[in-house]
Amino acid sequence: MSAPQLPIYVAGQPVTTGDWLDVTDKYSGKVAAQVAHANASHIEEAIAAAHASRAETAAFPPDARRDVLEHCVRRFGERRDELADLLCTEAGKPIRDSRGEVDRLIDTFRIAAGEATRIGGDVLELQVSPRAHGFRGMTRRVPIGACSFITPFNFPLNLVAHKVAPAIAAGCPFVLKPSERTPLGAQVIGQILVETDLPRGAWSVVVCDTKTSAPLVEDPRIAFLSFTGGLVGWDLRARAGHKKVTLELGGNAACIVDEDPGVPLEHLVKRLVFGAYYQSGQSCISVQRIIAHRAIADRLSGALADAVRALKCGDPHDESTDIGPVIDAASADRLTEWIDAARQSGARVLVEGRRDGTMIAPWLLADVARDAKLYREEAFGPVALIESVDSFDDAIERANDSHFGLQCGVFTARLDHAMRAWDRLEVGGVVVGDVPSVRVDNMPYGGVKDSGVGREGVRAAIEDMTDVRLLVIKDPPAG
Template identity: 60%
Template sequence: MLKKNYPYYLANRPVTSKDTMDVLDKYSGKVATRVAVPDAKAAEKAIAAAVKATAPMRAFKPWARQAVLQHCVERFSKRRDELAEALCIEAGKPIKDAAGEVTRLIETFRIAAEESVRINGETLNLELAGRLDGYHGYTKRVPLGPVSFITPFNFPLNLVAHKVAPAIAAGCPFVLKPSEKTPIGALIIGEILAETDLPRGAFSILTLDGRHATPLVEDERLKLLSFTGGQIGWDLKARAGHKKVTLELGGNAACIVDADQAAKLDHVVQRLIFGAFYQSGQSCIGVQRIYAHADIYEALKRKLVAATKKLKAGDPKDKSVFLGPMIDEAAAERLHGWILEAKKAGGKILCGGKRKGNMLDATLMENVPTDATANRKEAFGPFALLAPFRNFDEAVAMVNDSDYGLQAGIFTDSLTHAMRAWDELEQGGVVVNDIPSFRVDNMPYGGVKLSGLGREGVRYAIEDMTELRLMVMRQG
């Protein structure tokens, strides 16, 4: 059960406040719990505490960082059901999917625990000419210092984990602002971190609104800003000054289904359905554009529509429900408007297309114009469009006809097509024989174009949160 009230965390310690913010049950719309709201000075206090913790965190040995991360793994495992329930309520995520995200939270911290003791440098051969005899080079990675994180609502556990766990492994104090819509998971993580021996000021988790989060973006004492969210990230980058910036800004992921998949369509459909409608499509790499070879297009369409119509929608606490609510009514109304706009422009609704509050039907469309908003922008909801292609060159061009480039998928038995997709698709990642929604927490993850810059995945985030330091030694 959720607590009645949750504190925020300032310099490792819980803080209550007379000012509170309601957190809604996204299915019922009722208040589920309340969280303390920091005052206007909290961000400044948190940054000052992180600066003060910089030296102690650098001195905090790798084995000690590993112990903190292992403690989190153990405590998350013991509180698995509580975390899943909180996620189900605050995000509206079906309970089976919520349990899956808790598993990924645990795995991400476990991976970070392993990486924390293998942040290595290298020995450089500098004796490249006679005049350099006796010179040797060595590198090591050192923590950047204080860093800031801003995370979205759709994966309020694992996207927080992908910033917090690497920061601890790297030895960087951090200030985190979770989404106001889904803060509970981050605050439970804070509660568990507060049980550890992290130096005072090593972490703050502030339930700030956008107005009071400005210092997390602009304060020059912070050495890195890592933001996951929408296109506002580019504005944040422009305001971030000299600090490093990592952005993950979503996409309108495409999936190619090649002509040789005729005998495998049932499997392909199963994966496409998951990718398009998992957690109501509110995933940065959710399947939005499906391009199928003309030879199999009609058969794939028929199977996709039939499978989509069978999806059960409703209360996400029901284990049999696949499709829960979108995060709020405004989000559902936005996407529903795009669907109606596409229909008016000549698109055909194959199934779905109706909305009640923040519950939007799983919707498939075809004949959607290439310039329609539902094609060009990130749907971030239970929507996918279908279109046929005649040859592989056309399919590649269709995928690349996008302002985004996070991940793409391709189902094919052709090694040539798989390698060409890897070579030619303008994406941060290409997934062969699965959906673009596939992600493992140790792989490099990030995009190109409007999808952002930089890469997450624990080891790659650690690299971003550390910098190389060179030592040159002359022998003799």
């Protein structure tokens, strides 16, 4: 049976281009589907349509935007199993994790539906001095204009949702470019958007290579760029001109374990294993560095090693699989090189993973040198590092010893330590009582340092996709 062929969507219409991109099953390597590949003229048409539809999309009433989003919620629910299977296939994500991502897709659109009719403003007291007597002020938020969204391979549904759903709620037209490695879920979102009453020029979903997508970054008709991916994002920001830019660029997240972590060891190990090895560690907030107080480090290391050895690797469609393949051979090569270099520099191997093609069994290492790439860069694979420190303050210093700053987890029974972590950790988010891998879809999410700029999360994204417009009214003269 031949692989199904899927169109792209340009100005709300399905388009086949005659140039097909093979999308592979990341476990078997077989072609699972083909997606139409956009060329420069399709990108131009999509941008022109988004720019031209600004007024119409902004005028699309908030209750109608809510209805579009609620339609998507219903249809995603009806197609939940199909979406999970597609995600498992195109990303190699274990099926249990894939279902969880579909549920987050639904949650994100549901949250956006609620926000669509709550985008308001403020009444301002302007009479702050005699010269301002008689002036009244108020603000409202208005759509920023055409937006471009570029998303990575690792969360092909939910990272798309965190851009598309707020744009619909805010009344912004958009052009979405999903990853070429995992475009299938975005195409299903396109199929469902076709069913809605959104203005047809208001949205496009295009699959193309990096060179072809350059206008999505550089074209001045685009008012807002939201990019999730690697450090190349800083180059995109430099090329973006005057448009507003939000970047989420990853990290090498730390999790601090205090002398008294405040939770039983069994629970602590369960959460750390989840945070480090969920979807094969291919998450921006995966637990990469475990920084444990010396009083607990040995017991924790032993219990962690036992739990990691018990993880099952294999076919992501198998319900019992914990670890699926990494996204491609190049990623597997890079991770293998970094692990080998860390071992040669003196790291102790607590759990040794085996590699078979793109399948990498989970690794756990201790005492990795702080100048090793495996410590300093984003591993983005099934590997975690553990180290011991003498005090909580030392743990904060170690966590901050990174050019990234996305999120940090903290396990502690002491309220003063929790507050100290919130005060001193150089990250966008501090999670006390759990791993940094926690993300609730309505919270403001983003990082500092090389982890990016700006925040996602539905309400935060809506704020980025809208401008504040002020109205000042002068009272008429008395008499």
